[in-house]
Amino acid sequence: MKTIRLISALTIGALVAIGGIAVAQQAGTVKSLRGVQVDEYVPLESNHKQDEKRFPRAYRQQPPLIPHSIEQHQIDRNANECLACHDWSVAGERGAPTLSMTHYLDRDGNQLDQVAGTRWFCNQCHVPQVDALPLVDNTFEPSK
Ligand code: HEC
Ligand code: HEC
Structure with a gap:
């Protein structure tokens, strides 16, 4: 056995x-x-970083694509470096587009003086682009 x-x-x-x-x-x-x-x-360096001009939006409600590198901009619970250029209070002197006023509305529709918590993590909606081959073909067309 x-x-x-x-x-x-x-x-x-x-x-x-x-x-x-x-x-x-x-x-x-x-x-x-x-x-x-x-x-x-x-190597990432071979990927071209678009920073010449803003991107056209592919559909009406699209969060605009980021036309510059964001590698060096920290976003965490305490800090948001995007605001150093894009907050309404500084955008003019930094020559950056101001956050639209939707970014200062809280979830109940109240106007705030500071960017709303729901818009804090910018790269949840806004993304930069690289000139890389698409992994799959995209045939998206926006509705008219
Ligand atoms: C040093 C200043 C600076 C910082 C920091 C910065 N940006 Fe920008 N951003 C700009 C400028 C200037 C433009 C406009 C570029 C142009 O018009 O060619 C721009 C454009 C944009 C746009 C395009 C807006 C549109 O209507 O097309 C988005 C989205 C954006 N930035 C998001 C971000 C996010 C998210 C961060 C943080 C991760 C960030 N930016 C950090 C200066 C900055
Ligand atoms: C929940 C998604 C979301 C988040 C988070 C968010 N955005 Fe946006 N953003 C949008 C959308 C959608 C638009 C276009 C419609 C509008 O203006 O509200 C926009 C517009 C913009 C514009 C263009 C404004 C204009 O009038 O041309 C800038 C610049 C921008 N966002 C920057 C930022 C930055 C910086 C942050 C982080 C502090 C951020 N956004 C967080 C969705 C978002």
């Missing part, structure tokens, strides 16, 4: 090991959607 158990344990062990090798070999040929090996480094 004991020998039979031992043999079957060994057989299962061997099968698992062979399976593991097969999986490992497959992983070697897996490619990411960008068409390179998953562990291959794609």
Whole structure:
């Protein structure tokens, strides 16, 4: 009895090991959607950063796309560096577009002096763009 158990344990062990090798070999040929090996480094510098002009909106309600890099601008619970240029109180002298007044309305529709908490995390809605190949084709058309 004991020998039979031992043999079957060994057989299962061997099968698992062979399976593991097969999986490992497959992983070697897996490619990411960008068409390179998953562990291959794609340098960000080759991605063009758009900062020449503002982007047209693709549909009426779209949060405008960010035409500049945001890498260096911190947003967390205590700080929001976007406001250093975009808040109504400084936008004029910084030459940046002012936050629209919708950003100063709280969820009950009250006008606030400071940007509303619901608009604090700007990049929840506004995103910068890079000139990268799209992963999937996009045939979106806005309604008229
Ligand atoms: C150093 C000042 C500065 C900071 C900081 C800054 N911006 Fe800007 N931003 C600008 C300027 C200037 C423009 C206008 C660029 C132009 O008109 O070509 C702009 C444009 C934009 C626009 C486009 C508005 C439109 O109507 O097309 C968005 C959205 C935006 N910024 C979001 C952000 C967000 C989000 C952050 C923080 C992560 C941020 N900005 C930080 C200066 C700044
Ligand atoms: C919940 C989504 C949301 C968040 C969060 C948000 N925005 Fe917006 N933003 C929008 C939409 C939608 C518009 C366009 C409609 C409007 O003006 O309200 C807009 C418009 C703008 C504009 C253009 C204003 C104009 O009149 O051209 C700027 C600049 C901007 N946002 C910056 C910011 C910054 C900076 C933050 C963070 C403090 C922020 N937004 C947070 C959705 C958002």
